[in-house]
Amino acid sequence: MSQLAGESIGDPTDLGFDKARLARLKQWMQRYTDAGRWPGGAVLIARHGKLAYFDCAGHADVEATRPWQRELIARIYSMTKPVTAVALLTLYEEARVHLDDPVEAYLPEFKDVQLLIPDATSLDQTVPVKTKMTIHHLLTHQSGLSLFTNPRLLGEAYAKETLGLALAYGGLDKMVRRIAELPLEWEPGTRWQYSTGSDVIGRVVEVVSGMTLDKYFATRIFEPLGMTDTGFSVPDSEISRFPPMYEVTAGGMALNERPEVSAWRQGKVDTFCGGGGLVGTIDDYWRFAEMLRGGGEFNGERILSPRTLSLAACNHLPGDLASLATEVWAETQFDGVGFGLLGSVVLDPAKAQISARVGDYGWGGAAGTFFWVSPIDDMVVILFTQLLPSSAIPVRKELRALVHSALTGV
Secondary structure, three states: OOOOOOOOOOOHHHHOEOHHHHHHHHHHHHHHHHOOOOOEEEEEEEEOOEEEEEEEEEEEEOOOOEEOOOOOOEEOHHHHHHHHHHHHHHHHHOOOOOOOOEHHHOOHHHOOOEEEOOOOOOOOOEEEOOOOOEHHHHHOOOOOOOOOOOOOHHHHHHHHOOOOOOOOOOOHHHHHHHHHHOOEOOOOOOOEOOOOHHHHHHHHHHHHHOOOHHHHHHHHHHHHHOOOOOEOOEOHHHHHHOOOEEEEEOOEEEEEEOHHHOOOEOOOOOOOOOOOOOEEOHHHHHHHHHHHHOOOEEOOEEOOOHHHHHHHHOOOOOOOHHHOEOOOOOOOOOOOEEEOOOOEEEOOHHHHOOOOOOOOEEEEOOOOOEEEEEOOOOEEEEEEEOEEOOOOOOHHHHHHHHHHHHEOOO
């Protein structure tokens, strides 16, 4: 059984880490801060359910020179996706939804979805799809749906209408209906393309459960795990813990959003985006990740069965992403990496050219947050920062190298 998140750091040597090498993490974070390449951030490492490392560097608020602190509530963007997948899997375990079910069985608006013809120049150049979109297609980003990062015609439409981006779209049901009105870019099951599939999964959860996604998350995941600071908005009483957002510019880094006017302020959010709407603390996400590491259980609270978790954490593609993915950007590299129901899965570290174990799985968020769970090393690693876009600096592969270089014991 895992210990409570928020505990004090124990002796990392007992957990197989070299203390001097772990100290490189602080130096690494500070280098990015001193160079003005990120505002600041934090790294948390746990092994065998015990905290091995936690430290912060830099600032939460650069202008006010307020230091980054452990209790900050951050925008985790696409690290929402694994939470949404877990929510769906709780319904799967109750036999209320199946992975091979057609999406239209729950969302009739997807019954007559169309497919863009190759080299289409307008969104009305379509033909009927041959393959019905399934729940599995949505979870694994093989649905044919798009995302605002897609540089082509459909992606431009998503960006223009802020699909998957807007926290105040008028409701998740309204946003998903609009997604269904637009054509698909690929026949379901034929290509991997990062998409709004998790937003649609969130709507499926609402329809099947009869609860709004925020309520379902709270009841079935957050409250059992003790994730008291995670949700789809920041209460006014906690706004002092909500840092500004920064973005990379040609000159280095600039302010993107102040907390006082944030779209995540309490009362502003009406669309609970399962693809990227959550905010929360690093300790809260540790609780969630520890549940994954623990085979679906954390501190006596079981969210999923070990077998369901095992199913979710394995590769669900016929090969690696490089063999199936489009050129659309995503929160992962493609070579030597597959994809499961919870995120990317390392298949071949040598092909991926990263320090990793086969079977490591996890995902990241647009503001630079990142996590992975290692079943072999029995380890959880989490990075928090607030810098758009996540691809701006190579912190993810560097973090992997630093962590694995410090892990010298069993």
